[in-house]
Amino acid sequence: MALENGDRQQDDPAPNQVGLTPEQQLAALEVAVYGMAIFNDDGCIIYANPACANLWQYDNREDLIGQSWQRLYAPEEQQRFEREILPQCLQAGSWTGEAIAQRQDGTTYPQALALSQMTDGSMVYIAQDITERQLAEDSLRRSEADKQAILQAIPDLLMHFRGDGTHLDIANSDGYSVLELDKLVQGNASVYDLMPYELAKQRMHYIQRALQTGQIQFYEQDIEVNGQIQSEEVRLVATGPDEVLVIIRNITERKRSESALRQSEAKNRALIEAIPDLLIRMRGDGTHLELANGDRYPVLNKDKMVPGKSTVYELMPPDLAEMRMRYIRQALQTGKYQFYEQQIEINGQLELEEVRVVVTGPDEVLLIIRNITERKRQEEALRIAEENYRSIFENALEGIFQSTPEGRLITINPAMARIYGYDSPADMIASITDIGEQMYVEPSLRLQVKAVLATQGFLKGFEFRSYCKDGSIIWTAMDARAVCDSGGTLLYYEGIVQDVTERKRKEEDLKRQLEQLEIQIDQSRRAQEVAEIVQTDYFQKILEEAESLRYLDD
Template sequence: MNELSREELIAQIADLNRQLTEINEEKADLEIMMETVTEHATYLENQIHHKNKQLQSYIQQVEKLTDAAAAVENNSFEPRKLKQVAAREDELGHLARVFTQMVQTIKTREQELATAKEQLEAVLNAVPGSISWIDSEGLYIGVNSYLAESYNLSPDAFIGKEIGFLKGRSDFANFMRQFLASPQESASQIVEMWVNDTMKYYLMAAQKYQQGNATVSVGIDVTERKRAEEALRIAEENYRSIFENALEGIFQSSPEGRYISVNPAMARIYGYQSPEEMMAEVKEISTQIYVEHNGREELQNLMAEYGEVKDWVSQVYRKDGSKIWVEENTRAVRDRYGKLLYYEGIVEDITQRKQEEEALKRQLQELRIEIDQQKRAREVAEITQADYFQDLQAEVGNLDLDEFWEN
């Protein structure tokens, strides 16, 4: 190995010193860089730790929100538990505030709905009629208390049962089956039903809802009305029989002076062939019927004052112009407000009675005259037979008339 010269050795040492200086500089730079990296890593570590804590807190608050949602389903939600989450300024806080407000709104609506449902149930149970809800298959969804109590059952006993499960409701079941099978949205009908061994009549009204998947039916007890209608029908038949077959004349007339109705006896009394002929030909009762020109007016005035007139005797014209005597019993018929509707009454031909009364009056007059004559003759006889009269007659007989007149 060649020995280096002093100059070369110095040059190498100088080069090594330079390299060592560069290495020291690089080392210093690396130390600075390392220090910077370490500081930055520490900062990042702190940031990550902080972010991790924030994320954990965020997750916890998200969990509170999910727990609140579960609590809503369990009906145990407490708004105070979301107070901290709702205080956040970010989207989670906004979501928590909206969620709380929404839940409170739902709760309010639920309370209102519960109150409305309670009120509706109270109204439906207070309705004096049967109410039932039926699905499209003809099964009961529910009934009100009135219907259940009518059959001594609970409302729950109806749920899920077929509409024909009760005896005595076949008419109702047939009505509902036909309605459910039809495209009609509503229908009504009076049906017969046996309730506790009693035949009753109900006016049933049915209305579909939920796009035809369910029906509500309402039944109003019209038994009394049906009985009243039947009684009215019988009464009308009885009245018509009496009206048509009565011996007395029966009539209804308008305040204006025309007949509204007359029975056959009325037409016969006045000489007409039929009630229709009499009503058609008599256009003014006051002039065509009453002989006295103000007879009907006087009768109307009495009815206006007393409401009715009994045993009213008047002379009237028959169709042929002859006169007869009649006796009327007439009343004014008014509505509930007091407005006069028409007059109705009964007329009896009393011509024969009047003639007999006149004959009896004549007989009584003649008898009275005869009695008066007999009474006077008896009185004269009694006077002439009296002692006073006999004495007076004797004195008159012994009296000297010439001497009497001279004195």
């Protein structure tokens, strides 16, 4: 990196802030998950740890020794180093940020990078592949921003112990909640002095295992610090024959997130199980990823559905597959949920389905499929029933009506309008604002009708005189009932009205004819009775006596 000793003031080397021996520091470098290297003042690598070799896909880190830093970056990034990064590092003594590195095979990857210039002109280089960095990104950025050397670049709490549990040193305790921090006396305090007995016993177990096996040990613990339960992830690395480096990471938030995620997944699973619909998760190219509720929903070619492999074109007829893909593409393009219906034959039966397409990711959708075969049958039956009712309503000879308790018409059929002489149902509905006053010749009868309906709920064959539009009077016969909601509250009246004027006229004519016939019958009966009296002997005797008297008078 072409660094000259004269570019920086020759300060005394910084004291070892963590108190680690060179061997301990080297051990930490060797097991570090970050790529670490040292470049001399000519920009060539003089040291690289295993992680550094892995970053550039070298099988042997020795192959990196002597390589120029420029071999690690593409020409464009080399120019950026020369133009920006190196000048800033020379001026400030260190630099942290991100860069695009180039592996041995020519592929590139983003890396987090920290550079620190040493007093002898060499450069400490720390790199990490951040392609899949997620939750650790913030802590890594904080550590890079610290512009510290190797161990301080690690965001975790670092503690060094001897095999007997004696605490040796601590690093990165600033900003980290440490139990009994004030009791940490280098070389004197034991793990049993710093932690509850059971946790101390657990730590000693893993310290001894790390020393016995030489392998990294890992465990998690919950510890109360400052009155708060803190979840920690603990890694132990043997750094010497009788020394262990303990790397502690606070994972409280991660545990909370995992717990929240588990609860969310449990709720989602319960919701999915409660939903009767078929759920299919798919990629934008039509590949099936997951199927839910397929055990209780008829699925076409279910046995051929292979998550991650089978596509919609393999499982559905071409026209239906293309229609589904059209809606999937439309959902991904617009970000809005799509809806359509389809007919599909499954197990020899024609099924009607309602399909909703919801975007769940950049290239993923969730299909919610509901079998609506029975609902469609019911809707068709309802449509036919409604058409039949409408036909009866429109074509009936009787007047059909619905009216409010207050005395207004809600709806009537054409026959009702004709009976009362109106041009149309709309004309009659608009004209009648008070049924009792405008239609009943005797308005009090309207009150009687309401009273009967209130007590009995229905009325049959009620006859009354009504006014027509032109003021003429007709006789009508009405059947009616009160319509109430589920709570018994009156909603409206409905009923049938017939014009019985002609029947009433005929009844009056018949009545008159009967009366006349009765008079004629009485007259005939009296004449007959007189004739019978005249023919009797008694009447004849009286008649003879009357005749004899008349002769005497003469």
